Amino acid sequence: QQQVKQSPQSLIVQKGGISIINCAYENTAFDYFPWYQQFPGKGPALLIAIRPDVSEKKEGRFTISFNKSAKQFSLHIMDSQPGDSATYFCAASKTSGSRLTFGEGTQLTVNP
Amino acid sequence: EAGVAQSPRYKIIEKRQSVAFWCNPISGHATLYWYQQILGQGPKLLIQFQNNGVVDDSQLPKDRFSAERLKGVDSTLKIQPAKLEDSAVYLCASRLTSIGGEQFFGPGTRLTVL
Numbered sequence: 001q002q003q004v005k006q007s008p009q010s011l012i013v014q015k016g017g018i019s020i021i022n023c024a025y026e027n028t029a030f031d032y033f034p035w036y037q038q039f040p041g042k043g044p045a046l047l048i049a050i051r052p053d054v055s056e057k058k059e060g061r062f063t064i065s066f067n068k069s070a071k072q073f074s075l076h077i078m079d080s081q082p083g084d085s086a087t088y089f090c091a092a093s094k095t096s097g098s099r100l101t102f103g104e105g106t107q108l109t110v111n112p
Numbered sequence: 113e114a115g116v117a118q119s120p121r122y123k124i125i126e127k128r129q130s131v132a133f134w135c136n137p138i139s140g141h142a143t144l145y146w147y148q149q150i151l152g153q154g155p156k157l158l159i160q161f162q163n164n165g166v167v168d169d170s171q172l173p174k175d176r177f178s179a180e181r182l183k184g185v186d187s188t189l190k191i192q193p194a195k196l197e198d199s200a201v202y203l204c205a206s207r208l209t210s211i212g213g214e215q216f217f218g219p220g221t222r223l224t225v226l
Contacts, residue, residue: 006154043116043203043217044155089154098143098207099168100215102154 004092006103013110019077021106023090026071030092034100035064035075038087047088048075080110114138116218118204124224130192133221137185137206143167145215146179146189147203155203161187191223199225 006023013019025033034049050057050064050073057064063076077084090103117136125131137144142163147155158177160168163184172179176195181187191198201220207213 004154041219043205043219045217046214091154098215099157099160100155102156105152105154 004090004101004103006090006106008106009104010107011109013080013108015080015082015110015112017080017110019080019084019108019110020074021088021090021108022072022074023092023103024070024072025092025101027092027094027101028071029094030101031095032093033064033066033073034091034093035062036089036091036102038089038105044089077108080108082110082112084108085110116204116206116216118202118218118221120221121219122222122224124226125194127196127225128193130190131194131223132188132190133202133204133223135187135189135204135218137187137204138208138216141206141208141216142184143207143209144181144187145205145207146187147205147217149201149203149220151200158189158202194223194225196225199223 004025031052035047036044037047038044048059048062050066052068055066061078066073088106091100093100119134144161146158148158149155158172159179161181164181179189201222203220204218205215207215
């Protein structure tokens with residue numbers, strides 16, 4: 001019930017390409033879905049987040065797509081850059097509490 | 113604005129030894145979290161404080177892990193005695209309030225248990 005499953009485990013994309021990372025959740029009580037970016041030796045940093053009342057949210061080159069009926073959400077990185085190379089984590093939580101349940105992570109490599 | 117500070121950044125100990133990690137959250141942040149991040153996995157919440165009270169410690173292995181936040185500011189996480197499977201990065205995060213808003217993470221302490 002508390003799991004968030006993330007795929008793929010690793011992803012290699014060419015510069016300028018589109019990176020797509022997918023997550024699925026089980027607990028229908030989750031209503032906050034953030035994506036975190038983590039560079040080696042650093043803590044995770046919030047990238048973008050969505051609530052289930054919208055199906056898509058875009059901030060610059062980053063877009064979250066949300067499918068409530070399928071209990072899935074995804075991160076799209078447009079025009080991927082070598083500086084985007086990092087590990088990306090999806091997460092979910094209930095607004096009433098603040099525990100974040102994280103996915104397993106996706107290691108993204110953007111080749112120049 | 114200064115971020116979440118953690119120390120030490122790295123620690124290597126033998127199994128059955130004790131270790132303590134320190135966290136200083138962002139000034140004014142009432143909520144503080146400790147996460148365990150095993151290599152290749154996402155962070156897992158160990159304990160959440162609201163000021164100096166524990167809100168959620170359901171995933172804290174209480175037979176060996178303890179944490180405190182006595183004055184509602186700094187926090188210490190202790191492991192006693194350590195096991196090999198405790199090797200991980202221990203992340204501290206803070207948030208202004210308990211509901212809503214962003215969690216800000218520190219750089220973490222990488223623990224290696226030999």
